[in-house]
Amino acid sequence: MIEATGLRKSFRSGGDVVEAVQGLDLKVAGGEIFGLLGPNGAGKTTTLRMLTTLTKPDGGQATVAGADLIARPREVRRRIGFVAQGQWTWSTLTAREELIMQARLYGLRKSEAAVRAEQAIADFGMTAFADRICRTYSGGQRRRVDIALGIVHSPQVLFLDEPTSGLDPQSRAHLWDEVRRLRDAGTTIVLTTHYLEEADALCDRVAIVDHGRVVDLGSPRALKDGISGDVVTLGVSDPASALDLLSSDEGVRTAEIHGDVIRLVVGQGAQTAPLLLKRLYDAGVTLTSIEVHQPSLDDVFLARTGRSLRDRAE
Numbered sequence: 001m002i003e004a005t006g007l008r009k010s011f012r013s014g015g016d017v018v019e020a021v022q023g024l025d026l027k028v029a030g031g032e033i034f035g036l037l038g039p040n041g042a043g044k045t046t047t048l049r050m051l052t053t054l055t056k057p058d059g060g061q062a063t064v065a066g067a068d069l070i071a072r073p074r075e076v077r078r079r080i081g082f083v084a085q086g087q088w089t090w091s092t093l094t095a096r097e098e099l100i101m102q103a104r105l106y107g108l109r110k111s112e113a114a115v116r117a118e119q120a121i122a123d124f125g126m127t128a129f130a131d132r133i134c135r136t137y138s139g140g141q142r143r144r145v146d147i148a149l150g151i152v153h154s155p156q157v158l159f160l161d162e163p164t165s166g167l168d169p170q171s172r173a174h175l176w177d178e179v180r181r182l183r184d185a186g187t188t189i190v191l192t193t194h195y196l197e198e199a200d201a202l203c204d205r206v207a208i209v210d211h212g213r214v215v216d217l218g219s220p221r222a223l224k225d226g227i228s229g230d231v232v233t234l235g236v237s238d239p240a241s242a243l244d245l246l247s248s249d250e251g252v253r254t255a256e257i258h259g260d261v262i263r264l265v266v267g268q269g270a271q272t273a274p275l276l277l278k279r280l281y282d283a284g285v286t287l288t289s290i291e292v293h294q295p296s297l298d299d300v301f302l303a304r305t306g307r308s309l310r311d312r313a314e
């Protein structure tokens, strides 16, 4: 559904050049939810803006929904929907009026536009508020309208930039359900997020992006399985000594210092952790915290970039 190779974009900012996207390759299959996961400034929005024809790439090629991005941008635009970051509907029109207007902009006849609007209102659970003006809506209700506006012309691909940013957990869960429903009805979804939980729970496949490059790509399960073992994080009084002490332990596969914690990947967390604690205790190293968990997408990010996504996300 989307095939991009070598997409590049840089911006001039004062005297500096920011290389926002540095040769990005992507393939997105029809009917999947594909996530671009990365920290602030990783190049996710710029990638989305290029794939939706809003920003012209400096280099590279792509086809989106069967149309060439560079040669036929208008055709691409007809086949996609895009919901921008922070595009909260804030108008004095009602959701129904907004939806009809949007459908008319895509060339639908008045009667057809009204039918599509009614369908979207039913599908997105908006019946209770669709005939009130948008300004009176809650954040979650507004975001639903935004997404309904993105799909009212039945696009093949829907692009969502940070769709749940700023939403409370309940509204976020509702929106995930709606995105899944769109996917199940055959729409391909490409979204950006810096929420690890969102990428994990919602996306069929994820590209982890950092400094304008894809550093890893796969299903959340496969990415996490790539880190074999459990992760033990220990807060200690003297990380350097603790690392010295534990890194040669036979159960420890990798060991790194991150600030005042050491992070170890071990074979069997539950069995290995008590042995590690005993070694620290015997050596007189004070322990301030301990956490044992199965690998998360953050551990994948850390393994690929040496930094934690959590440190940089909202």
Ligand SMILES: Nc1ncnc2c1ncn2[C@@H]1O[C@H](COP(=O)(O)OP(=O)(O)OP(=O)(O)O)[C@@H](O)[C@H]1O
Residues within 6 Å of the ligand: 011, 012, 013, 018, 019, 020, 038, 039, 040, 041, 042, 043, 044, 045, 046, 047, 194
């Ligand atoms: N119009 C612009 N002019 C100058 N620099 C820009 C412009 N747009 C983006 N950038 C820079 O390009 C880099 C990538 O930005 P982008 O918005 O694509 O990142 P992002 O991953 O979407 O981040 P966020 O999660 O914060 O939205 C950043 O360093 C950003 O400051």
